[in-house]
Amino acid sequence: MNIRNISHKVSAAVAMMLLGTAFTATGAAVNSGDATLSALEIKVDGQNLVNFDRNTTSYSIELDDTSLMTLSAAPTASDATVTITVNGREYDNHSLASLDGGENTIVYNIVSGTASQAYTIKIKTPQVLRGRHFSWKNATIYFVLTDRFYNGDTANDMSYHRQRSQGNMPDYATFHGGDIKGLTEKLDYLNRLGVDAIWISAPYEQMHGWTGGKGDAFPHYAFHGYYALDWTYMDRNMGTVEEFRSFVTEAHKRGIRVVMDIVLNHTGYCTLDDCVDYDFGNFNGTATAGWMPSNGNYTMWSDDNEVSFNADTQGKWGNWWSGWVRAFGDRSWSSSAGFAPGGGDNYTMSLAGLPDVVTEKTSAVNIPPFLKLKWEQENSGDYLDYRLPNLDAWRTDGKGAPADYLIAWLAGWVEEFGIDGFRCDTAKHVELSRWNQLKQACKTALANWRASSRADEYAKSWTEDFWMTGEAFGWDHGDTGYFTSGGFDSMINFAFNSSEGSQGRTPSTSDWEYYANYCNGSNGRQVLNYVSSHDTGLHRPGDQKKVATMFLLCPGGAQIYYGDETSRGYMSGCPDQSMATRSDFNWDAVDNADNKHWQLIGQFRRRNPAVGAGTQSNLGPDTYGRSFTDGAYANAVVIRLNTSAGQTYTVNVNGFFADGTKVMDGYNTATTATVDGGKVTMQASGPVLLVEAYGQITDDEIDTPTPPVPPVPQKPVVTATPGSSTFSESVTVTLSVNPAGTPIRYSVAGAANASSTVYTSPLTFTETTTLSTYVENEAGSNVQSFTYTKSDTPGPGPDPDPDPNKQYVYFNNTQNWTPYVWAWNETENCTAAGAWPGDAMTQKDGKYYWEAPAGKVPTLIIISDKGGTRAGNGNLEYVNGATYNPDGSTGDGPTPPTGDNVVYFDNGATNWSTVKVHYWGGESASSWPGVNMIVHSGNIYKYTVPSGTTGLVFNNGSGNQSENLTFVKGHLYDKNGDKGEYK
Numbered sequence: 001m002n003i004r005n006i007s008h009k010v011s012a013a014v015a016m017m018l019l020g021t022a023f024t025a026t027g028a029a030v031n032s033g034d035a036t037l038s039a040l041e042i043k044v045d046g047q048n049l050v051n052f053d054r055n056t057t058s059y060s061i062e063l064d065d066t067s068l069m070t071l072s073a074a075p076t077a078s079d080a081t082v083t084i085t086v087n088g089r090e091y092d093n094h095s096l097a098s099l100d101g102g103e104n105t106i107v108y109n110i111v112s113g114t115a116s117q118a119y120t121i122k123i124k125t126p127q128v129l130r131g132r133h134f135s136w137k138n139a140t141i142y143f144v145l146t147d148r149f150y151n152g153d154t155a156n157d158m159s160y161h162r163q164r165s166q167g168n169m170p171d172y173a174t175f176h177g178g179d180i181k182g183l184t185e186k187l188d189y190l191n192r193l194g195v196d197a198i199w200i201s202a203p204y205e206q207m208h209g210w211t212g213g214k215g216d217a218f219p220h221y222a223f224h225g226y227y228a229l230d231w232t233y234m235d236r237n238m239g240t241v242e243e244f245r246s247f248v249t250e251a252h253k254r255g256i257r258v259v260m261d262i263v264l265n266h267t268g269y270c271t272l273d274d275c276v277d278y279d280f281g282n283f284n285g286t287a288t289a290g291w292m293p294s295n296g297n298y299t300m301w302s303d304d305n306e307v308s309f310n311a312d313t314q315g316k317w318g319n320w321w322s323g324w325v326r327a328f329g330d331r332s333w334s335s336s337a338g339f340a341p342g343g344g345d346n347y348t349m350s351l352a353g354l355p356d357v358v359t360e361k362t363s364a365v366n367i368p369p370f371l372k373l374k375w376e377q378e379n380s381g382d383y384l385d386y387r388l389p390n391l392d393a394w395r396t397d398g399k400g401a402p403a404d405y406l407i408a409w410l411a412g413w414v415e416e417f418g419i420d421g422f423r424c425d426t427a428k429h430v431e432l433s434r435w436n437q438l439k440q441a442c443k444t445a446l447a448n449w450r451a452s453s454r455a456d457e458y459a460k461s462w463t464e465d466f467w468m469t470g471e472a473f474g475w476d477h478g479d480t481g482y483f484t485s486g487g488f489d490s491m492i493n494f495a496f497n498s499s500e501g502s503q504g505r506t507p508s509t510s511d512w513e514y515y516a517n518y519c520n521g522s523n524g525r526q527v528l529n530y531v532s533s534h535d536t537g538l539h540r541p542g543d544q545k546k547v548a549t550m551f552l553l554c555p556g557g558a559q560i561y562y563g564d565e566t567s568r569g570y571m572s573g574c575p576d577q578s579m580a581t582r583s584d585f586n587w588d589a590v591d592n593a594d595n596k597h598w599q600l601i602g603q604f605r606r607r608n609p610a611v612g613a614g615t616q617s618n619l620g621p622d623t624y625g626r627s628f629t630d631g632a633y634a635n636a637v638v639i640r641l642n643t644s645a646g647q648t649y650t651v652n653v654n655g656f657f658a659d660g661t662k663v664m665d666g667y668n669t670a671t672t673a674t675v676d677g678g679k680v681t682m683q684a685s686g687p688v689l690l691v692e693a694y695g696q697i698t699d700d701e702i703d704t705p706t707p708p709v710p711p712v713p714q715k716p717v718v719t720a721t722p723g724s725s726t727f728s729e730s731v732t733v734t735l736s737v738n739p740a741g742t743p744i745r746y747s748v749a750g751a752a753n754a755s756s757t758v759y760t761s762p763l764t765f766t767e768t769t770t771l772s773t774y775v776e777n778e779a780g781s782n783v784q785s786f787t788y789t790k791s792d793t794p795g796p797g798p799d800p801d802p803d804p805n806k807q808y809v810y811f812n813n814t815q816n817w818t819p820y821v822w823a824w825n826e827t828e829n830c831t832a833a834g835a836w837p838g839d840a841m842t843q844k845d846g847k848y849y850w851e852a853p854a855g856k857v858p859t860l861i862i863i864s865d866k867g868g869t870r871a872g873n874g875n876l877e878y879v880n881g882a883t884y885n886p887d888g889s890t891g892d893g894p895t896p897p898t899g900d901n902v903v904y905f906d907n908g909a910t911n912w913s914t915v916k917v918h919y920w921g922g923e924s925a926s927s928w929p930g931v932n933m934i935v936h937s938g939n940i941y942k943y944t945v946p947s948g949t950t951g952l953v954f955n956n957g958s959g960n961q962s963e964n965l966t967f968v969k970g971h972l973y974d975k976n977g978d979k980g981e982y983k
């Protein structure tokens with residue numbers, strides 16, 4: 001509301017209201033002023049804030065809180081008019097959102113006849129702080145191979161006889177010296193880069209010796225942490241327990257979460273050094289730790305080298321992981337030493353020849369003899385600096401199966417150090433139930449750490465659960481069992497990489513739209529995107545700035561592989577591409593121009609969880625808005641791509657920032673603007689404009705919400721009931737408008753305009769008619785059309801009694817959309833199209849309907865105008881038979897499917913990834929294996945069977961099933977039978 005003719009709009013009583021606020025005021029007298037002009041009054045909570053004096057035109061006040069302030073003026077002369085501006089912009093309901101800790105200027109300009117006078121009030125308010133609000137869905141995760149990053153302690157580089165150089169020995173896969181101490185020293189750099197979490201190589205003890213690198217051309221040590229020897233000790237190359245504790249604390253101090261790379265699937269290879277150190281073999285009868293071949297053939301199993309461990313003849317192989325792993329399938333002695341050969345499926349195969357832990361085994365085992373010996377030898381002196389102090393209970397025999405031990409050992413790291421998450425290697429090679437077991441153990445372990453005296457002051461009050469992301473090589477959103485059964489929060493997304501081979505690619509804006517929908521819907525499924533990795537290749541397209549812009553602004557988690565931000569290259573000469581991606585970090589490129597660009601975008605992303613976790617709307621060419629809420633917290637950004645530094649752009653921010661809101665460019669926070677008419681005009685400082693709420697930037701985690709976006713003026717919208725549709729005899733159409741009260745003009749002969757007939761009562765058509773409407777208000781005019789098609793032959797569809805065994809929903813198309821349905825449940829997409837925006841709805845009798853494909857039972861649905869505007873908030877609960885309105889509300893369908901013959905199934909014990917019910921005896925029977933049940937809550941599934949049903953079988957669709965069971969309405973079943981009435 002603009003305040004102009006004050007005398008008509010404002011009573012003399014309350015002029016300006018400031019509730020619960022402290023202020024100071026000073027006045028500055030000037031000698032201008034016209035006696036014909038009236039003085040003003042300004043009050044605070046009924047009290048005058050400033051008594052305006054017509055000879056004093058400048059005032060200065062300080063306020064602690066402007067949240068309830070409103071501005072108005074009460075001139076005493078009836079012929080005076082007053083115009084108020086705030087920071088140079090005409091005052092309206094949104095103006096005060098732009099006040100910030102700088103000096104704000106409010107001007108009252110009084111006009112009376114030909115005379116005028118301006119009064120200026122300078123208001124100083126507290127600065128708004130822009131800190132961080134952490135969400136794993138928005139996390140930028142820096143994946144670093146600790147050994148290749150920064151060497152903080154050269155004394156630990158050659159632990160356990162490890163060699164780096166010897167003659168012409170290639171050092172592609174030796175330990176290079178990086179360690180936990182080095183990481184700790186470089187945390188400030190990572191903080192500058194804007195990372196939320198750091199994913200480090202597994203820090204626990206790796207196999208001491210080496211195995212043959214590609215073609216046996218180089219020695220391959222476990223510098224990457226994937227070849228474990230002992231999950232209960234720090235690896236000496238990485239550092240001590242206390243150095244690790246200090247690292248975690250320092251990371252937490254900077255708000256950076258710590259993610260450990262972990263392996264559950266396999267142990268490390270057997271190496272000569274391990275045999276020598278722990279007495280399960282030696283070198284031709286002689287202990288020669290640290291041995292290296294002199295002929296350049298880096299194999300320990302070749303007769304050419306006359307190397308064998310002799311363990312078979314000494315009968316010592318049983319000292320190794322006997323009974324714990326599948327290994328040595330090609331050795332004559334393997335069976336007698338307690339090793340089974342690798343299997344033929346993903347779970348039991350010996351991946352890359354690695355010893356595969358028998359994770360499916362459920363009976364208790366004893367500690368392998370070599371580990372017993374190790375722990376006896378290494379329980380005093382400086383060994384205690386590396387030994388996890390909290391795992392003695394799990395260093396004894398018979399505690400569980402091999403996987404139970406590994407899970408307890410890994411959870412021990414969480415409980416000892418407060419590790420925030422795991423990146424789980426080779427997720428597809430271990431049973432999902434074991435991953436879920438790991439997740440639950442670590443959730444408990446993290447809660448225990450936070451409650452313990454070990455918790456650091458920074459992270460002990462963090463509330464997010466322990467987090468897990470999984471690496472299933474090649475995963476590209478197809479298999480959702482990792483989320484529903486495996487306990488994973490996130491999966492590494494191989495789609496960017498696999499699309500263009502091993503070199504990766506830069507995500508496009510269509511990727512943005514796809515991932516905003518995939519990641520940030522209600523199912524909570526996160527992907528962790530990357531462009532380079534240690535197992536695929538380096539993405540170095542020559543424009544690393546563009547990579548940062550597209551990749552870091554992509555919805556979902558972002559995995560920066562160390563050196564993406566510095567254009568770190570391959571190791572030259574290395575015959576193995578994967579190995580060649582693991583070069584030493586190039587510190588000379590830190591803080592150069594490209595790297596600064598990564599920092600600016602990274603920090604913007606960290607300040608604004610809407611970037612990775614928000615839902616997206618397209619706002620025009622190269623312009624995207626995203627918004628995110630988390631409880632009371634709300635955040636919004638608008639991104640304008642493809643800008644040129646120095647040029648000025650007008651950016652549509654309608655719906656994301658209200659008029660009057662002060663915003664800044666996250667790329668150059670000195671650039672600010674105030675939203676006016678749903679737009680901001682700003683000069684770009686780089687290749688992208690990053691519009692975010694204005695405020696003083698701090699590294700603190702701040703949960704104070706950005707002010708919610710108030711409604712912006714909208715053009716009126718006409719609703720026709722019914723909307724565009726077919727009819728057989730006649731159709732009567734009712735029109736309404738939002739906001740109500742706006743006159744509706746209409747025409748049935750071409751487009752309506754400002755002089756068309758005014759609508760007063762419902763219209764009846766008996767022939768095919770196109771109805772055009774025209775409405776206007778201060779935000780603009782709006783012409784809409786609705787078409788009513790006469791049809792003598794009823795179309796297909798559910799009329800009058802829908803098949804109760806099929807799934808239908810209806811849509812009341814009052815806004816003349818092209819309605820599409822996107823529907824899904826816990827396990828699958830439920831549309832025939834399978835790709836966004838899903839299936840076009842079918843039109844019949846003034847309503848649109850959608851029938852789910854046979855056997856599909858959705859739990860959630862989006863109805864959209866062909867991928868654009870969405871009914872309600874987007875994600876709606878699927879209610880079979882309901883009619884949805886554009887606002888997301890539902891009414892009754894034509895005929896909802898029959899009755900309340902609900903049965904429930906408890907999936908807690910079976911943990912099936914799909915739960916089906918097969919039924920018979922009633923109005924209809926399902927065909928085996930039946931239909932998918934719907935998630936009711938937690939592990940409880942439900943389904944409404946047809947009336948008259950007598951029998952049921954619950955099953956997982958692939959052979960695991962209950963007996964034939966008797967149907968009892970409202971009862972809860974599990975695989976073993978009827979558990980009685982469900983309460």
Ligand SMILES: [Ca+2]
Nearest residue numbers: 153154177179
């Ligand atoms: Ca070192």
Ligand SMILES: [Ca+2]
Nearest residue numbers: 265347356429
């Ligand atoms: Ca396995």
